[in-house]
Amino acid sequence: MTPFRSIGVIGKRREPHLPTLASLCQVLRSQGCEVLVEDNPALSDAPAGRRVSRDELARSVDLxxxxxxxGTLLDAGRSMAPAAVPLLGVNQGRLGFMADLLPEHLAESLAAVIQGEYETEDRMVLSARVLRAGGSTADAAPPRIAINDVVLRNQASIRMLEFESWMDDDFISLHRADGMIICSPTGSTAYALSGGGPLMHPSLQAMALVPICPHTLSDRPIVVGGEQRVRLVVGGDEQMPTTSLQATMTIDGQISESLAVGDAVEVTRGDAPLRLIHPVGYSYFAILRNKLRWGRGQEAVIER
Structure with missing residues (x-):
């Protein structure tokens, strides 16, 4: 594997973990790497490194x-995937499905990765855009990248949404539900999992459509190919009071856009995958066993 020489650092925005950032920058510099730190006010007390914008990071670094x-990795991934910059996550959150490097092993794991001892994994991302009622496709805003999921839901919790689902030009169904989750394989362990959606291996090129609390119990999740185009069209009475309909498209739980009756959310596969870097020996199923507590309480242990 090719060693890395120019390394960008992105930290948690609200509560930066300064000791880990300090250790990280120290290890990187000891390995002879150029260190570029995102110019983020939340990281104003972080260790010294050349401060650059998020866009400059995407243009300038190898990793x-x-x-x-x-959540921090999702935010960074939407910026780095189009530039084909790989990401390595240091987990200081709760679950850590994607950020799998532990702070206590930081020095040895980073040194190995920098010297070219790592595994790469490309994951499909989603591309989402809103098509306004009565507008043309040419009038639509540029699509947004989603790493985990694109969610249609009603922010007014007392009322369900009515909406249509389409795959390409093929009508799927009319739904009455709290909304719909369209997830990538990466997002299948996130919100979609809580909604009863299937787990999808990250190597798949596929999307899952997971209804949120559907009125009809037979309205079940389905999986479609990644080459398909999925469209959700918001239904209802155009005279409905705005207090009753507060339809929203949410991307990765971090970006939201309001919708009106007749608006559509279109989701396709993104142009460029998200590239993740893992330490040697990474196992997706080991992550699932650990995070989802598979097999806990069983005495038998499977070793390779």
């Missing part, structure tokens, strides 16, 4: 190390 939880 970005993200300190935080999966």
């Amino acid at each position: 970005v190390v993200v300190v935080g939880g999966d």
Whole structure:
């Protein structure tokens, strides 16, 4: 594997983990790496490193190390995936499905990765855009990248949404539900899992459509190919009071856009995958066993 020489650092925005950031920058410099730190006010007390914008990081570095939880890595991934910059996550969150490097092993794990001892994994991302009612496709805003999921839901919790689902030009169904989750394989362990969606191996090129609290119990999750185009069209009475309909498209739980009756959310596979860097020996199923507590309480232990 090719060693890394120019490393970007992105930290958790609200509560930066300064000791880990300090150790991280020290290890990187001891390995002869150029260190570029995101110019983020939340990291004003972080260790010295050349401060650059997020866009400059995407243009200038060979690797970005993200300190935080999966949410921090999702935010960084939407910026780095289009530039084909790989990400390595240092987990200081709760679950850590994607940020799998532990702070206590930081020095030895980072040294190995920098010298070219690592595994790479490309994961499909989603591309989402809103098509306004009565507008043309040419009028639509540029699509947004989603690493985990694109969610249609009603922010007014007392009322369900009515909406149509389509795959390409093929009508799927009319739904009455609290909303719909469209997730990537990466996002299948996130919100979609809580909604009863299937786990999908990250090597798949596929999307899962997971209804949120559907009125009809037979309205179940389905999986479609990653080459398909999925569209959700918001239904209802155009005269409905705005207090009753507060439809929203949410991306990765971090970006939201309001919707009106007749608006559509279109989701396709993103142009460029998210590239993750893992220490040698990484196992997706080991992550699932650990995070989802599979097999706990059983005495038998499977060793390879």
